[in-house]
Amino acid sequence: xxxxxxxxxxxxxLMDTMISLIENGTWKAGEKLPNEIELANSFSVSRNIMxxxxxxxxxxxxxxxxxxxxTYISDNAISNICNMRFFESLKNNTxxxxxxxxxxxxxxELAYYATLRATxxxxxxxxxxxxxxxxxxxxxxxxxxxxxHFHLHVAKYARNDILENLLTTILxxxxxxxxxxxxxxxxxxxxxxxxxxxxxxxxxxxxxxPLLAKEIMYHHLFARMKVINPDYGTNLIYSxxxxxxxxxxx
Amino acid sequence: xxxxxxxxxxxxxLMDTMISLIENGTWKAGEKLPNEIELANSFSVSRNIMxxxxxxxxxxxxxxxxxxxxTYISDNAISNICNMRFFESLKNNTxxxxxxxxxxxxxxELAYYATLRATxxxxxxxxxxxxxxxxxxxxxxxxxxxxxHFHLHVAKYARNDILENLLTTILxxxxxxxxxxxxxxxxxxxxxxxxxxxxxxxxxxxxxxPLLAKEIMYHHLFARMKVINPDYGTNLIYSxxxxxxxxxxx
DNA sequence: ATCGATTTGTTCGTATGTATT
DNA sequence: CAATACATACGAACAAATCGA
Numbered sequence: 001x002x003x004x005x006x007x008x009x010x011x012x013x014l015m016d017t018m019i020s021l022i023e024n025g026t027w028k029a030g031e032k033l034p035n036e037i038e039l040a041n042s043f044s045v046s047r048n049i050m051x052x053x054x055x056x057x058x059x060x061x062x063x064x065x066x067x068x069x070x071t072y073i074s075d076n077a078i079s080n081i082c083n084m085r086f087f088e089s090l091k092n093n094t095x096x097x098x099x100x101x102x103x104x105x106x107x108x109e110l111a112y113y114a115t116l117r118a119t120x121x122x123x124x125x126x127x128x129x130x131x132x133x134x135x136x137x138x139x140x141x142x143x144x145x146x147x148x149h150f151h152l153h154v155a156k157y158a159r160n161d162i163l164e165n166l167l168t169t170i171l172x173x174x175x176x177x178x179x180x181x182x183x184x185x186x187x188x189x190x191x192x193x194x195x196x197x198x199x200x201x202x203x204x205x206x207x208x209x210p211l212l213a214k215e216i217m218y219h220h221l222f223a224r225m226k227v228i229n230p231d232y233g234t235n236l237i238y239s240x241x242x243x244x245x246x247x248x249x250x
Numbered sequence: 251x252x253x254x255x256x257x258x259x260x261x262x263x264l265m266d267t268m269i270s271l272i273e274n275g276t277w278k279a280g281e282k283l284p285n286e287i288e289l290a291n292s293f294s295v296s297r298n299i300m301x302x303x304x305x306x307x308x309x310x311x312x313x314x315x316x317x318x319x320x321t322y323i324s325d326n327a328i329s330n331i332c333n334m335r336f337f338e339s340l341k342n343n344t345x346x347x348x349x350x351x352x353x354x355x356x357x358x359e360l361a362y363y364a365t366l367r368a369t370x371x372x373x374x375x376x377x378x379x380x381x382x383x384x385x386x387x388x389x390x391x392x393x394x395x396x397x398x399h400f401h402l403h404v405a406k407y408a409r410n411d412i413l414e415n416l417l418t419t420i421l422x423x424x425x426x427x428x429x430x431x432x433x434x435x436x437x438x439x440x441x442x443x444x445x446x447x448x449x450x451x452x453x454x455x456x457x458x459x460p461l462l463a464k465e466i467m468y469h470h471l472f473a474r475m476k477v478i479n480p481d482y483g484t485n486l487i488y489s490x491x492x493x494x495x496x497x498x499x500x
Numbered sequence: 501a502t503c504g505a506t507t508t509g510t511t512c513g514t515a516t517g518t519a520t521t
Numbered sequence: 522c523a524a525t526a527c528a529t530a531c532g533a534a535c536a537a538a539t540c541g542a
Binding site (some may be wrong): 011048051052055056059060061075076078079080082083084085086087089090091093098099101102105106109110113160161162163165166168169170172173176 | 326328333337423
């Protein structure tokens with residue numbers, strides 16, 4: 001398969017050079033840029049192209065244009081360039097395994113924090129979410145994106161916006177990707193196991209037992225990972241048993 | 251303090267309406283859009299403004315323009331809209347505590363995976379990084395961004411691009427923010443503790459003891475958190491002791 | 501293989517609204 | 522109030538790429 005090279009147009013070239021100007025310190029944070037016409041001239045492009053590039057950088061929080069005053073380099077331009085790169089990597093990332101691994105890392109912790117931070121009302125909501133899933137589960141071949149409602153609710157109750165949003169994009173990517181279709185044809189026993197795991201996680205949250213919620217969530221996701229890659233974790237030694245052994249040693 | 255409402259210009263309005271058109275299903279993924287002139291007419295804006303908005307959406311991977319052919323809605327437009335929102339939240343998020351909490355959640359796991367996946371050469375590199383830090387530590391009042399080299403290397407060796415990039419942006423935000431300055435004036439004992447933690451994490455990685463690396467990293471970051479918010483975690487029960495107790499009970 | 505139609509890429513000229521002085 | 526500097530917005534045009542006849 002030949003990788004499609006997108007022909008670089010003036011706009012993206014401009015964007016890239018402006019970013020490097022900021023990164024190498026030629027343009028410093030807080031600094032005022034020359035006006036659009038001068039800029040366009042100095043880069044030898046038209047004003048519209050100049051504007052298109054600047055608009056994109058403005059949208060990324062790297063530039064800051066104020067009507068009638070001028071355009072400035074954002075105070076946190078460098079940090080937003082970093083964000084932009086993160087975003088790029090997220091956009092191009094297609095490895096289902098890495099997406100699942102990320103879930104494996106963050107979701108047990110989210111379950112842990114959700115157990116500590118969810119209000120009683122929120123736990124009731126979670127119960128309702130599960131009950132609705134039960135209905136779907138009994139009636140149709142429920143799965144795929146439906147499965148995600150529970151996880152997203154748990155993430156919300158953990159009160160960490162960053163990781164909640166990260167999980168949202170990961171789940172969105174998983175359901176958009178082949179993984180979404182894959183799940184439709186997965187063996188029924190896997191679905192049932194998965195559903196029971198949800199019930200167990202909920203039970204732990206309801207009992208306000210954060211460590212238990214965390215452990216169950218981990219094993220739930222680890223089982224999912226095993227479905228798409230049976231070899232995963234053969235080099236890993238994270239397991240209840242070994243952990244127990246280690247802790248008893250001390 | 252009055253929140254500054256950025257006067258919505260035509261471009262951002264257009265962008266928002268186009269996104270809702272995609273989200274509510276009026277524009278479906280893979281669909282071809284009318285040409286720029288027709289679009290501009292139907293939205294009653296000039297072609298330039300139309301282009302500016304489309305360029306931004308293209309940059310986010312929501313639209314896909316091909317010279318001489320036309321503009322299409324990306325196949326994974328919805329998932330990229332989600333990414334965009336994540337990016338927005340990351341851009342506006344200023345809570346140092348949430349940034350640190352995210353580190354507290356992901357970095358122990360990254361240390362864990364790094365211990366399992368780092369090559370012997372990479373562990374040597376890590377050693378050199380630490381030695382360089384030692385020199386800086388002895389000579390100048392080393393800290394703040396210097397402290398981050400070690401963490402970023404560990405993240406890299408964990409072989410999870412998503413979380414490595416997330417950590418990079420978090421550390422970048424922390425050093426850009428007040429936190430960076432704050433760290434400059436922190437008590438010297440804190441610096442020494444922190445440095446010793448790094449040594450201990452490295453020791454665990456070198457011994458190929460992933461659980462130990464994870465535990466030390468956790469306590470290292472928890473201590474950092476306590477510096478900026480002494481009350482943090484008083485409602486948390488995550489601790490070696492309690493975990494031990496729980497596991498021995500069973 | 502050439503031509504024409506279509507569509508994005510790019511440029512220029514001009515007018516308007518807004519903020520500073 | 523007037524002058525200035527600037528971003529915002531529009532319209533017309535040409536160039537380059539693509540596709541189908």
